[in-house]
Amino acid sequence: xxxxLATQVAAGAGFALAAAGVARWAGLQLSAAIGRAAVRxxxxxxxxxxxxxxxxxxPPLAVAFVAVMLTAAGITCxxxxxxxxxxxxxxxxxxxLPALAATALAIAVGAFSFxxxxxxxTAGILIGGxxxxxxxxxxxxxxxxxDDAPEIEARLCLGDPARAAITPxxxxxxxxxxxxxxxxxxxxxxxxxxxxxxxxxxxxxSPARAAATQLVVLLALLLVECCSALLIAEAVTRAAxxxxxxxRRPGER
Numbered sequence: 001x002x003x004x005l006a007t008q009v010a011a012g013a014g015f016a017l018a019a020a021g022v023a024r025w026a027g028l029q030l031s032a033a034i035g036r037a038a039v040r041x042x043x044x045x046x047x048x049x050x051x052x053x054x055x056x057x058x059p060p061l062a063v064a065f066v067a068v069m070l071t072a073a074g075i076t077c078x079x080x081x082x083x084x085x086x087x088x089x090x091x092x093x094x095x096x097l098p099a100l101a102a103t104a105l106a107i108a109v110g111a112f113s114f115x116x117x118x119x120x121x122t123a124g125i126l127i128g129g130x131x132x133x134x135x136x137x138x139x140x141x142x143x144x145x146x147d148d149a150p151e152i153e154a155r156l157c158l159g160d161p162a163r164a165a166i167t168p169x170x171x172x173x174x175x176x177x178x179x180x181x182x183x184x185x186x187x188x189x190x191x192x193x194x195x196x197x198x199x200x201x202x203x204x205x206s207p208a209r210a211a212a213t214q215l216v217v218l219l220a221l222l223l224v225e226c227c228s229a230l231l232i233a234e235a236v237t238r239a240a241x242x243x244x245x246x247x248r249r250p251g252e253r
Contacts, residue, residue: 083250137177
């Protein structure tokens with residue numbers, strides 16, 4: 001086990017160095033960022049591994065662990081949506097409401113057991129998916145409000161209410177936010193083997209059980225990410241609509 005662990009760490013370091021080398025060769029000026037990201041990931045995963053072991057031995061800590069994951073996701077997503085007022089608060093709500101509701105529902109119907117070993121990874125996967133969808137959707141919509149302002153103004157001049165003038169751009173942004181999870185779901189088992197499936201197989205589960213568990217997770221992600229994208233789009237829309245049926249550009253008061 002110790003030998004395999006050392007080999008895995010060395011292989012990971014090799015991949016990170018190779019990625020930094022490719023970035024430098026291509027003149028992307030991302031070598032340092034890749035190195036920092038790799039070191040940060042290593043430190044975070046080592047810490048998370050120790051924390052998860054503690055959570056599994058003291059189940060009540062699962063609630064606190066999930067809360068930390070949700071807070072980190074909200075901070076990360078909100079940081080990408082800085083033109084949005086109270087962006088981190090909006091991100092936490094958009095991510096947390098669907099992700100935690102879906103986790104609770106999956107446990108309530110018996111899809112997963114009511115244990116820390118089930119709650120923590122399920123909530124983590126759904127929170128991560130919701131964060132990605134909210135970030136992509138929010139950024140895309142904020143960019144549209146800035147770049148497509150003349151078209152929005154034209155719609156307003158033609159008599160469209162502010163919300164109606166924004167709606168086509170909301171739909172495009174939400175669609176963009178859901179493309180990754182749609183592609184992931186379509187290609188599951190054909191192009192890639194999803195992480196939950198691989199983890200269960202490596203842990204000794206039967207292929208049938210691994211496939212069933214992965215299916216539940218993938219389909220839950222579809223619902224969670226759709227709701228998360230719509231919630232963050234609604235937050236951006238409400239912030240953009242000004243009194244008098246006007247539409248603010250991002251950052252405008």
